[in-house]
Amino acid sequence: MEALLEKALQSAPQAEIYQQKLQSDQIQFENGRLKEIETKMQSGVSLRIIKEGCLGFAYTKNLRTPEDLVREARDSLLGRVEAPFDFPADPLPVALRTLDPHLMELSNTNLVEEGQRICEYLNSGLQAQVNVSIQRQDQEIRLLNSRGLNQSLRNTFYFINASLHFPGSQAGLEQHLSGQGFEIFPEKKLASLKELFRKSVKDTRPRPGKMKVLFFPETLYALIWRIQAAANGKNVYEKTSPLLNKLETPLLDPKLTLYDDPLKDAQPMARGWDDEGTPCRRLSIIDGGVLKNFYYDLFYAAKLKRPPGGQGFKSGLWGGETVALKPKPTLEYLYLQPGDSSLEGLIRSIDRGLLVAGVLGAHSGNILNGDFSFGLAPAVYVEKGEILGRVKEAMAAGNIYETLKEVVALEDRAHPTYGGTFPALLLDRINVAF
């Protein structure tokens, strides 16, 4: 990589190399049976150069001829993409625990046996389609630049998802587990999944209207997505965010506190520096309902004359190839502060309402405005604290700047899930159509 950097510096005064190596196994059980094992052995390099205030970029998965990569990056200078920043100097080292060396020592047979155990447990005494997926990966990232930055990290990631699907549908209830290393899926979690499934399998058709809605942690990303979009430095710079001039003003219910913290290494994939080499730090987005900060990568921090906070990650909305992506403002490590009610207590407190265990169409609608109109799949109907069954074709709609002003309560525990670590969230007077 040093040789590539040297070669790049013959074409431009500033250069940055991002290298990724990744090994992963993905194991899929469908309807209680092992279906697929996919192994990936991947590598890749991306190169950014800055010349005369302009940014050039190219990537390849397979670096055979460094000259070609440098030439492609140089060709892209033609676009005269502005580089209003310099690559950063080496950040101060932060010691983070990101690796469990035992994870990759396990054989796929060990993982298949764990999946099999979960399938058998969920299948017993239940008429349901059981799906389990297991993923493990070992990733190395190296970042070098012409200002002497030279960082590398290795992290491991283990994820397992168990789901029970309703008849005639792929909507279902799920529980998952993630960490740096292998962990036996606790029976308690599986038992509560079965219990909820049993109670919700019956079809019900309550009357539509405004009601309480309890969003399970795995669905909260859909609401928080709207806040992320509005606080994104890009949308602030382009003046499309509805939150311009709203910093330090109460925006949401005082029970809501949302922050990004890449340094918390109790969760997997913790980071001390982002994909541009900027040191990471805890960043408060909403504190007691008050909007505290927007977030930036190097580009938008420079454009808005703000210090970059280490939120520049190569992430794509729909996944995407890491080395092919340009860093952009990203909240990869979100935490929503828990409240003080147990999940069971929250359910018992619902006079008339829905539990939402999955949303459809989180990506549709006017996200920046905070509008949402989700299909709920599944939605489970609760009356007087009792689960009565599931509701098909339910839709919940609203605007987060109205609905999140009135939070009834938050669960007393946060769970690592899609988009962050979130507790369940109980809202009131949500408009539901069936």
Place this chain on the structure above:
Amino acid sequence: MSFQHLESILTNVRAEYADLRYEIKKEVQFVFSGPELTQISTSTTDGYVLRVLKNGGFSNVVFTEAHDGPAALTKAEENAQLISRFIAEPVRLAETEVIRDTYAPHLEEDPRAIALEEKLELTRRYNQIPLEREKIVTTQIQYLELVREKWFINTEGTRIREDLVTTRLGGTITSQEGGLTQTVRVGRGGSSGFALLRNQEALFEEKTALALDLLQAEPVTGGTYSVILNPNLAGVFTHEAFGHFSEADLIEDSPSMLEKLRLGTAIGHPDLTILDDPTQPAQLGFYKYDDEGVACRPVSLITQGVLTGRLHSRRTAARFGEPLTGHAVAEDYRFGPLIRMGTIFIQPGQTPFDQLLAQLGDGLYLIGALGGQTSGENFTFGAEYGFVIKNGRRREMIRDINMSGNLYQTLKHIEGIGNDLELSQLGGCGKGQTNIRSCHGGPHILVRDIVIGGR
């Protein structure tokens, strides 16, 4: 790259079947955010996907570097053997013709031969159209050119070289007034070359006007409506509400869905016929061979309301005992193939648009797709905008429209099928992998009892 090199990787395979796909992917991409070009990349990359069928277990390994070939082969054999120990029934592959072919699509202007300056200039010019208007606050306009040069070999003797060339130019236009922001999609693209991106000024003018008009539209009121969907929405509806459940791999492990989706089942209105046809020339969804070397063919999925076909890979065709269709498609060199729709559409009927409006009476006319999602039985998708229809006449414009329906009921509720047909130029289906060539369309259709979310 040569077939000999690929053969050398497969030489030592000890299995019933193996195939290897090697791809070089060439990508030119740039993005204007408002007036500024904020991203540009010209890249070339490559990789391998190896699949092995051993003792009835089928597994794939994806690798980047040629020297990992032997390790990948060992891993694929191990995984396949492991699967075979746990699997209910051994995997079989449907028999297919051994093919030796090289196929380069006919292009109206090969984008690879056009200078980057010209691509930048064209995109800049289109991007300027909305930006010149007051109340247009930003745009996000991307040019994407993606070339997949594919080599495919298998142990049965098939050797295929095929190129897929996709170009597209488009993105979003955002208007703002007071506290209200509205975003509209715009774009052109396809598989037939650069020429189709030229002369699109009128399209950008039209979408700019729409973004401005939407500032005056009212949010829709939630409830259950009869609706007319325009061809673009009818396409998304077909894709989300039904298309995914014609993909054999999505339903094969769901006994209850299999039961409900048996061929021969009356699932839709008697006038409804749905086809998937990747052979439609010059369409976004066009290809000749899928990513397991099977020539693709048109499939009649629903014929006059009755389920008559399904999309298959070699594995699922054998498992279901149904004909091969050539629909196993991968995003690129980083993925094994999945079953994907190619060009799915509702066959046009007899009813002119005016007559559909009269038939609707009171309801909504919905236009422009905003993406959708399905959970099997239920699906949700968004419309860009629409109009309230009273007594067959167009009234006020509406926005913020998301609708949902039920697979087993909504297809029976299609009560009117227009006599027009339009196929989409921009794809983007995200079933595990992204398929930018996912193409869909149809005529205007009239559907009863659609649930619309609203405040």
